[in-house]
Amino acid sequence: MSEKLLVIEDLAVYYFTRADVIKAVDGVSIEMNKGEVLGLVGESGCGKSTLGYAIIRLIPSPGRIVSGRILFHGENLVEKSEEEMRDLRGRRISMIFQDPMTSLNPVMKIKDHIVETLMVHGYEDEQKALDRARELVEMLGIEPSRLEDYPHQLSGGMRQRIAIALAIALNPDLVIADEPTTALDVIVQAQILELLKDLRKKYNLSFVFITHDLGVAAELVDNVAVMYCGKIVEYASTDRLFAEPLHPYTRGLLRSVPNVLMKKWDLSPIPGTLPNPADPPPGCRFHPRCPHATDRCRREEPKLMDVGGTKVACFLYR
Amino acid sequence: MVVEGLKKYFEIRKSFLETLVSRKREFIKAVDGISFEVGKGEVLGLVGESGCGKTTTGRVILRLEEPTEGRAFFDDIDLFSLNGEELRKMRRRMQIIFQDPYASLNPRMKVGEIIAHPLKIHGLSEGREKDTVLEFLEMVGLTPAEDFYNSYPHQLSGGQRQRVAIARALVLHPEFIVADEPVSMLDVSVRATILDLMMKLKEKMGLTYLFITHDLATAKYVCNRVAVMYLGKIVEMGSIDRVFEEPLHPYTKALLSAIPIPDPTVKRERLVIGGEVPNPINPPPGCRFHPRCPFATERCKQEEPQLVEVEKGHKVACHLAA
């Protein structure tokens, strides 16, 4: 058994607002190997982004990691000082954001973004850094002359390519991608997805890929964790999850997305609305919207259990 | 609804100095000469990527934006020649559902007032406004209606807000609805519910939809016909079955193959095209798609293809397909 790249144990991240405590991530355990692409899938407010930000320890205030461990190469990131994390970020764990415009400084040239990132983490010679920057953007399908441009001169797709270049510039062990294709048009999204597939094949990159789009997840990721209201409700290999979804929420979600290849779309959406994460329902958090809910679901919270290779948190399977 | 040769240009505002230097006025050609028809009871999908002019088309038809050129008829009434008062009367028959339910509801009005306001403006169901509003709240699935009647938009979820927006649009018993990306801002599990509701209401109230969306998969399931737009032009138009089974324009093919399929067992040959949508100020000459088209010829660079019917009801603007 190879050493795990990332192991998350019983992690809880809460936001402490004045009125409530929002349990954005509430007892999540998950692990991934090197070279794996792990998909975190769920709807808005399910805690998938918070989980991503927690790994790189960039949770926005007033959020805090309340309990649990994040083991990265066996080291617990939760206990690291801010100093140590700063050194880790970019070099060993990096991040790609949904909107690259917010992560790029509008008054800095593309060249300076990449060179600065490289220089902060060990490149001493500016010329060498510049060479590496050129190599990087070419690899991502951008003409090196574009390095002289400012972020606003680039199209959305090109900006996202630059963001990817920045994220992989230092050969990190883990890249966290938070909805990197959501803001893009379909054709550009397809281009970026193809690019990410290429890159992982070539460089054996490991990704945590956060998305609300099951179609995107199906294309790219190896394992999927479906989150609902701060919890993982189902966790399986992509093939298994799409072929045989077990949790009623996963099934509902899959029936909610249209598939262009299918003849008919059997519209059977999930009734009700997403629960308020500040005041989640007792027992299984999905029970108010679940067609199979029993009294037990209303009282007792199901734990993630192995059912023939799929991990699922539902009383239907025991 | 018949639209003929519709154009909408937006003038680019220049600074004072720039106008001194050059007299040339520049325009964004958001919609550049499109024609289509929507039959009664039909759902026509207007599909394309951002910046293709689909939203502008919907807004111009409803006169929320003044057209630059072209004509539009609804029930043989020339929409673009209506004056203020006639237009206000016409609004009863044509309504719009906006994309963003967080911005389309007045935050200082209660849900009840929001839905009652169209009735008041047009002097309908006087004295029984509240009953009508409650009836529509139930119809869009917001029950108990009495509770929602008195709440403010900020107390509702995105899906609930969009239901309010639908009720507001339908309370006047319109015949024609422009639905501008009505579900793209909503969560995945809520989208299907709202689409379902819209289709049920269509049957119940005999509506006609112009359904604007960037999502071909959604279009496939709600529309009867679809028009694909690229840079202000319609490049392909036809019945859902034909366009999805046998897309003729390379752009339609690329769009279709770019959609992610929520099924990892499906392996497809992708038609991946490079580049991004060019600037609509100076669109490429000839066929607007030619710089990105893998099959482009010399002719495509010079001559602009017209939208021609290649089989019954299936039109395409491409030199190669026609």
Add this chain to the structure above:
Amino acid sequence: MEVERARVEEPPVGMVGLLLKRLRKPAYVGEYMVVAGLALLSVFLFLALFPDLVAPYDPIAIGLGPRLAPPNSQFIMGTDHLGRDVLSRVIWGARIALLVSTSAAVLSLVIGAPLGLVSGFLGGKLDRVLSLVMDSIYAFPSLVLAIAIAAVLGPGIANVAIAISVIYIPTYFRVVRGEVLVIREQLYVEAARAIGAKSPTIMRKYVLPNALPSMIVVFTLNVADAVLTEAGLSFLGLGIPPPTPDWGQDLQRGLEVVLSGSWHPIFFPGIMIVLLVLAFCLIGDGLGEVLNPRLREP
């Protein structure tokens, strides 16, 4: 068909209700500021409404005690150069200060806000002309302008209020116009147009209510400013004619005797002005923070 259950956690309330609810349990600096300001203001309101209940003596009675007596057990704040009780004058002065400053602010709100609303919403030539006029008033040093107008109109409560209101009209105009320029581009305004609403209806029901929060903030800050301006005018002899008790006027009389060692006739009216201005500033700045969601929690 499945239905969504109503999830109305809070009782349906408007802006005022929401504000009251928040202020009952303050947690943010802004909210504490509003509460503190309101507490301070209510003291002044009480003084202004029932001065006869609080004031020990007649504020205009001359020779109640010796001239310029320092604070003592009989006259807590001492007496002024005419032997009047400073405490009583200070208490009655609150009435004039509040009356003049609030009516001036109301007057300029009533004129400035609608102009800003119409100008911003309709735009065009009207907007250009109005903006030009308002900007020229705004560019003029405000106190100088108030002095000029007050000098023309002559002293008196109403005249002072009018003089002060003129200098604040451009403030409302600019603030409301700026808000309207943003609001009229909002989707809900377009939605109103799509249901066939006429411009006056849109302005009344869609634009105005959404511009209201910033108008309230500007109003409170303007009252604070108006208190100072009123005191200034009276200080210069252009305000409230004697013997009506007025802080500005008392400051001026106090100035004449402060050099001879009597500090109390100028100190206490001065303190009152500071406290009243502070009360309105606390409310205004606090409200600005509470009502502006961009500054609040994520």
